Each structure stands twice: as C-alpha cells, then as structure tokens.
Amino acid sequence: MRYRKIPDETVRRLPVYLRGALHLSQGGVERTSSRKLADLIGVEPWQIRKDFSYFGDFGTRGVGYDLRSLISRINRILRLNVGHKAALVGVGNLGSALLSFPGFRMYGLEIAAAFDVDKRKVGRRKVGVLVEDITSLRYLNRRGIHLGIIAVPENASQEVAEALVNAGVKGILNFAPRYIVVSRGVKLITIDIAMDLACLPYYVPAGRAVERTGFLTRP
Amino acid sequence: MRYRKIPDETVRRLPVYLRGALHLSQGGVERTSSRKLADLIGVEPWQIRKDFSYFGDFGTRGVGYDLRSLISRINRILRLNVGHKAALVGVGNLGSALLSFPGFRMYGLEIAAAFDVDKRKVGRRKVGVLVEDITSLRYLNRRGIHLGIIAVPENASQEVAEALVNAGVKGILNFAPRYIVVSRGVKLITIDIAMDLACLPYYVPAGRAVERTGFLTRP
C-alpha cells in the first residue's frame, strides 16, 4: 500500500514508535515484534503494522522488526536522520525550561539559538545558549536553523511567527495560546497547555461519587 | 441532535471556543456569530455550530450567540463553572514554568500544591506555592484537589501517576514522554513536547531546494 496519502495521525505516532524502538535498542535488544512494541508504548499491534505499511515493508514475516533498521527507517521518514537546529524565541520561564529540556536530543533536535526582547537577558548565556536580541532574528537558514519555537506571551506570538518565517524557518512549534497565521509551506504546531488541562474536568466524574477499581487505597 | 456521544475532538475544541468568547467579551462585545468566532480562532463556522449542536441550542437564528450565556454554557459543559485545583509533581525547570504560567486562570484552574523529591526545594515557596515533600502526597481530595500535573523525569512518571491516583486525583496532565497506565475512571492526557517538535521536519521541504507550495513527492 505504498504511495498513498499518509494519515496525519500516522505521522504523529512515528516519533512514539521511534522512542520505543530506541528504548529497546538501548536496552540491548536487537529485534522486536509489533506486539512487544505495542505493549511498551500503549497502542495496539495492528495500529503499528498499518502505520508502517504506508511506507513499505519494515519487518520480516514470522520474525518481526530489526531494531537498527527500524530506527533508521523511521528517522529517515521523519527526516530526523540529519540533525535539526531550532531557534527559541522567548527566554522566560517556559523558554528556559525548554532550553534545559532533555527530550529533544533523542530525535536529533537541538535548540541552537535563543532570542528575547528583555535587554537584561540579552548577551547572557542560558544552558550554554547565548541569548540574542530579538531584533537580530534574521537569516536563520544561513545559520542552518529551519525550526522555530515560540515561547512568548500570546500578544507577541503572531509577530514572532512572522519574524521566524521571514528569517527562513519552515516549521514552528508554538506555545502561545492563540490562533497564528503562517504562510503556506510553513508547518505550525501549537501546544496549548492550559487548554489540555481545561479538558480534564469534563472527563472527571462529578463531586465525591464513584471511586473505582485500581490503585486506590481507601482512607 | 441532542443526546449523542460527544466526539472527543469536539470536547478538545470547547476550551478554544471558550477562550475566543472570553476574549471578545473582555473587549466589550456582547454578541457574536459563528463566522466571527471562527475567524478569530481559526476554524470554520460550521465546525463551531456542529460542535455546539451536540449540547443543544446555543444561539438565536438570524442573530448569533450571546457571549455571556455562551461562556457560561461552555464553562458548565467542561465543569469549569466551579474552580479546580491541581497538584504539581516535580518542581524542576518545567514545573517552575508551569507554576508561573498565566494561562490556567482563565479556565478557573489553579496549581494549589507542589511536590518534589529534592529536599533542598521542600519547604520553600515557588511563585507563592509551598513545595512539599513528595512522600506527603496523600489525601489530595480532602484538600479539594482533583487534578494532577506530572513534570518529573520519565523514569519516575508511572510511580508518580499511581501516587496521584491513590491520593484521589481523577484527571492527570502528564509531561513525561512515556506510556503511563492509570486505572479506569482516571483521565490521563499526555503532552509530549519533543514528539511534537519531532514531527515538524517531516512537513518541512527537504534541503535547500524547492520552496513554494510544493510539498515534495515522497521519496
């Protein structure tokens, strides 16, 4: 089933598969099956097989998946086989947390530049990265930077997005809780932390009723 | 179209509609239409009307939506009409950023307790919240806390999730990049920051070739 439109949901799951595969591989395992990988990451085996099938044959029937080739394959699909540099805009609380966030490295991602409007921050280093003045946010692609991360207050986010696009950025991860318009050809993904937390009460049984099986130790 | 299963995607969008409505309302506007709200938040008008239709009649034909009643309606659906307190576990870089994150308040959400294993942090205040020892994470529901936020390293995340559930938490927002098992009746939402960033290069045209609309043909 090659050469069909790849579902977005499939693309979203690939990094999860990759992390699972890396985890197994670092534990010394050389081969896995859709069942084992699925149990590890919390999906169903046929989901994994179906997702892989959009890109061709990944494994060997009766045997499973060779982890080295699986990892290399997913890395290539996601274009993570070459490292990527990102520019962070906004070195406040969230931005600083992102600078020291350990999770990017496994995907070959690195925050290689940081920008802020606050003159007191500019010129200093944060987690080894020099904080530059936001007005010098230009020509990022000449510096090999194609990704941007927006961690500024929402009222500045559209402006920052435009500056990033003008500087040559082609993909943006946005943490500002606001609708942002970018030109076609630029991919924007928004993470809205408060929105996700705001969904939780909907799913939570009301009041003090209904406790259920599980880890609960009743007082 | 009342009384049908509400799509998860609809629930996910409600906080976005709520934010848009609050934004307009705070700007002094009293009434809006699906078109205006849609333009503000970046969706299509029929999406909004369809989503609302799962919960009954929200507006007046030919007129639009009264913002006060719209806000109150969505707040009630999401159970945000009463405030919710959350317990934060892990007061590292990310946890500290969440403590000073301004976006929760508009949804009536508040981080009311914070826990960490690090003895040097315990007893101190961060953004007005006392950091408690993680071993005292108990009986949160007696303190009126029903939500938990996990901001600890991934290897501790499952353990922390179980502690939160044992303490009576019914909804968890998890930032640890790992599959976590919780008992039925507990809602878990995971935000995987690195995973989202890792998706971006896939959508970014490769190398220095081909700008413009062209999403490349698959290799």
Next chain:
DNA sequence: GTTTGTGAATAGTTTCACAGCA
C-alpha cells in the same frame, strides 16, 4: 436579509481478519 441547527454526504481513521511469507 441574516444566522443558526442539523441530516446527509464525504473524508479520514481504526479495527478486523486473513493471505502470504519465514
């Protein structure tokens, strides 16, 4: 005229069941 609310049509995603290969 305007704008909502919604069945019906379309599109997208997940799940199944099993053929095909080691």
Next chain:
DNA sequence: TGCTGTGAAACTATTCACAAAC
C-alpha cells in the same frame, strides 16, 4: 508455527447544503 502486511469493514469526524427562526 509465528508474525507481518493489507484489503475490507466499521467507526469517527468533517463538510456541505438548506430548512427553520429571527
């Protein structure tokens, strides 16, 4: 036998088009 790869079926979500209400 064991496990993958994949059409087909089932399910879920989005988009359309228009009647109904103001």
